[in-house]
Amino acid sequence: MRISQGVEWGLHCCLTLAWADNPEPLPTAKLAARFDLPSAYLNKRLQALMRAGILTSTSGSRGGFRLARSPVDITLWDVVAAIEGEETAFRCTEIRQRAGASPDECRHPCSVALAMYTAEAAWREALSKQTLADLMNASPEAAPTRARRWFELNRR
Template sequence: MRIGQGVEWGLHCCLTLAWAGGSEPLPTARLAARFDLPAAYLNKCLQALAQAGILTSTAGSRGGFRLARPPADITLWDVVAAIEGEAPAFRCTEIRQRAGADADECRQPCSVAQAMHIAETAWREALSRQTLADVMAASPPHAPARARRWFELNRR
């Protein structure tokens, strides 16, 4: 299973927004500069997070993004699903029919599809149990202060 880099970017931006305090929206350009990321692509990720209700978006010269919910109410799965979509990672194409399996046999998922479904369900459940607040708590002690310091130094 491969997760696109947009998930990492989205998670780090959510952490930054949480640590910045949410008093004013942060523009995409400032977040992109903080992490040395392409602003146009990052904006697509942030817009996806806003459409999913994870961030709020404010237009205009004083606009940008803020967390829409407390970090304890945002799961890692929320971010993954917003950016990557919720389609299953494994797609069974019933290749066993090419090896002689009959139609009756193929009415039920094969053991490969069942195993992959079990693994993906476990992965999604694990991400659903971890919140942004959990990640914040596990971050190095200096991370929140560094983010706040950056925010203060880079105010409009």
């Protein structure tokens, strides 16, 4: 299973917005510059987070993004699902029919499919139990201070 860079980008941007804890929206260009990311690609990820209700956006010259909810109400799964989609990672194609299994036999998931679905369910559950607030609490002490200092220097 591969997770795109967009998930990492989205999580770090959400952390920055949470630490900034400011009512002013933060433009994509500033967030992109902070992490040395391409602004257009980052904006697509931020738009996905907005559509999922994780961020809000304001348009115009003073526009940008803010968290839509408290960090305790945003799970890691929320971010992954917003950016990657909720489709399952494993897709059973019933290749066992090519090896002689009957269509009746393939009406029920095989042990391979069951194992993969079980593992993915555990992964999703683990991500659903961790919040943005948990990441904030587990971050090095300097991280929130660094983010707040950066925000103050990059205000309009």
